[in-house]
Amino acid sequence: MRSKKRQGNFDVLKIIAIFLIALHHYAIWSGWKFDPGIHLNKLTAQTLVMGGKLGVNLFVMITGYFMINSKPKIKNLATIWVETTVITLFVYLTTIFFHLDGQVFKPFIFIRRLFPVVFGQYWFVVAYSLLYLSIPMINTVLLSSNLIKIKKGLFTGFIVLSISTYFYLNRGLNFSHPIWLAYVYCIGAYIRLNKDQYSKISSSRNIAYILVTILFSVLINIGLQYLFSKPNLAITQTIDFFGWTETIFYSRDASPLMLILAVLIFILFMNIKFPARKLYSYLSRAAFAVYLLHTAPWFGVNYLLPVIVNADRFYSSSMIFIYGILSMGLISIVSVLIYTCLLPLINLIMQIIEKPIIFLQKFIFE
Template sequence: MNSGGVRSSNIELFRILSMLMIVAHHYVVNSGLIDCIDTQASLHFQDYFLLLFGWGGKTGINCFVLITGYFMCTSNITKEKFCKLLGELYFYKVVIWCLFFFSGYQSFSIGDFLEMLFPFFTVADNFTACFLLFYLLIPFLNKLIHSLTEKEHFWLMTWCIGVYVVLPSFAKAHVVFNYVTWFSILYVIASYIRLYPKECFNSTKITGFLAGVSLLLSWMSIIVLAAFSRMIGKHVGLCYFFVSDSNKILALTTGISGFLFFKNLKIGYSRRINTIAAATFGVLCIHANSDTMRRWLWRDICNNVDAYNDGVIVVHAIAVTLVVFGLCTAIEVFRTKLKEYSKLTRRV
């Protein structure tokens, strides 16, 4: 995957696509569009489009953590790397909170202020903070997986998938679930792929077929369940059942098969792709920064609901998602370059 010490761009391209999936998901679920769709007596083309457009947020999370597990299971985290991620999170938390507060858009709230200062209050649905908490577990996870035999590793992975994926997806089992635990399970899966390569893991044709089938099943489940929800008068959000959280069966299989497919692609090194991919964590820190950011971005600035009512939602969704991703990427690249320049000038 590396050539001359430079990381190839196949996985980095996958990282970019995963973040685009997450931004598209937030475009739909954080803007009031699901409520608009829910008011329709019957679903139309734009409704099905939106439900499919916003399908991949939880799958995208799986993709990100699988990438981390694949690379980090044979590496060690460093204090510098962790501090860099933590600093990036805090930079955007503090700067964006200040912008909203001093512009008058957001009034002072003890809850919002404490969340800005200490963004680790929940391990249930806060991806960025939970990712950092999980990151601290990596040295311990590495000790565990390297002490296991291949057979033990396989059965640990199988047990985790059975309890945390199969039961909640098909048996309606209530499993105590949080992101830190789930990321650790994904780490076990990704490390198995890295440490015990199989012929089927390395076939572009096989993994591409599996990725295509899994993606098609995900979309079909959404369409079928959306139509069914209208028939029985239930909330249209039911359509996301098999991809509604990261541990649902199709969210996992699509993430794994997609990762395996891109792992096997041979596209060489692209500086542009790698630069954009390096900014994806910053994209997440910016556009999913807080509830205030979600309201400002999707409801006030982009005004997704009005675009839906005006019948231009398809073009609007694609254009806005690309623009938001592009602007956040540009901000993060600029911040990184400014930080590098600042370090360089201090040395001089």
Template sequence: MTKRDERNSNFELLRIISMFLIVVHHFSVHGNFDTRDVFSYEKIALDILYIGGKLGVNIFVMIGAYFLVGKSFKWRRPVGVLIDMLVYNWGLFVVILLFRPNILTAERIYQMLVPFPNYYWFPTNYILLLMLTPVLNYFIRRVSELTLRYTLILLTVIWVFVPSLELTGIGYSDLSWFVYLYLLVAYIKLYPNVILNSPTFAKRLFWLSMTLTVVSILYFNAIGIVLPDKLAYGTFFLGSNKILTVGNSLGLWLWFKNRKPFSNHLINITAQAMFGVYLIHEQPLMRHIIWYHVDNSRVQGFWAMIAYGLIASAVVFVGCTLIDMLKNAILNPTLNKLSLWIEEKLNNSLGLYIEV
């Protein structure tokens, strides 16, 4: 049995679910539907499909954090992510150059050849989080439970509650939010309690938050019939750090964490492809090609939009998963050796991170 097979498949299954939610979200935001400032049942459906985006990103970061808290730093982790970014950008550049060269401009060519740091927001910030893990783990080891709890309470107030009241969160950024999620997961992992270990609590938190999320979407869209400027608030509580999304993320993550552990080879193998799914379908030029052809503006009716969004997203998700599995089978042995070689060189030349 491989090391991957020994991992708790609850987390691997949740990784798969979170990436599918992200793909569904991208169906909602990247399609050709452009009348979000007008009330329609199609807009309400797209707002509901929008829910999974930041929810999925939060969970993806939380899963990674759970396995990194307390672990020694390895250069191969951020290096591996960067290599995957380059492989997919360069590979997709060749594909587009062969089949759609008319959409390439000088700026797009440069961005595809040099995607770091501005081309992908999520992988860029995730690499930076990985680089910060030795500092975060050092902080977590050195402070008391009370100090860590106080830190989380303070950050929750200024980065969750304040923005949820439509005020500006001080010092908030994508990277700072990933750090917050890391510290939150660290606290839950290192200082477990009866409530946070309860599957019942996790399920209730998730379903309560999800119900309120849907209600908020319906409420603002209904108000938008009379006050059109309120239609934009349909997705207000769906941001990464909004209180309902935090409740959804924490509830769903705890739900899977607290389930009885099991191991499934197929789930674990499929989960390895999830980061590749993101890199393929969210590559900016591929994003344009995929969702232009999917075209969510062609659908009429609430349930038709929901069904079309889920089916189209499933097709994109499965297609990208198969592509990444093929890439893993063919290229990963070589790419893994490259990551280890770069790690050795960085350790010998820099030696930045030493466990204390």
């Protein structure tokens, strides 16, 4: 059996993906109130919004790339659940202990924090868990099909799951987070199955495609800023009828531009070989804690970003960008340190539930 070597480039890409998600939350939770029309400061803040869906797509593509030829492990899913629970409880108890913004202990809130996945405290963790449990079925379908059929299926999925939502979006009807993640997983798996072809794409050519896609996205954003400053225009009324916003191509989960950009960045990192490092590996694991800590229920959206970070005091485009990088970078560092302190507890819990994990592995995946 050929030994599997860890690839540092994907560890780095996972770290970048989580940081892009953090910048997305910085942009949408800081609370800026911009005037209608085209403004550089608004353009800067809205451009940071693209990191959210881009980061999610990259994270899930990495899963598809590696899991298409592997068997899922309940231990990996259990680790996600345990880390989510421990970190959520840590944040909740910290807010109670320090009485942040008048927070007091409430039994029902505590129960939700004690079972954050069950009560859907993090949409991504829930959707990703459902995806992970579905991997054997997805892999069976993909591995029993040829590349042409998979490519046709991905193209059809692009029209149905992405393009169609720009004319009508009804969550639960024509959009679902688990289904979207499954689709993105299939893209990552397809790239792995067709790796030889994508390995031929030069990095310089790929970077050019990435820059063009980003520029095109920004130009669309500028155009929408202008249109929404003219509410009486027929085209503005039409796109408003379809539920569009200035940042729809950044913020909509099934954004075709963010999906294309994610594919291009993914292929770029696939072809750039970073040597494996223990530091990269550890930080890529700890990066998930960065997501959990800065999006913790109540704390992230109501206190960390609007009160502690307090970025809405800055309105210059340069300060919005620089402060975003610095503040979210600092939050990321603190999150990694907190995760490191909590890791012994996480490992202890994993040891305690080792036997149930072994049983579930045999029951579900074998």
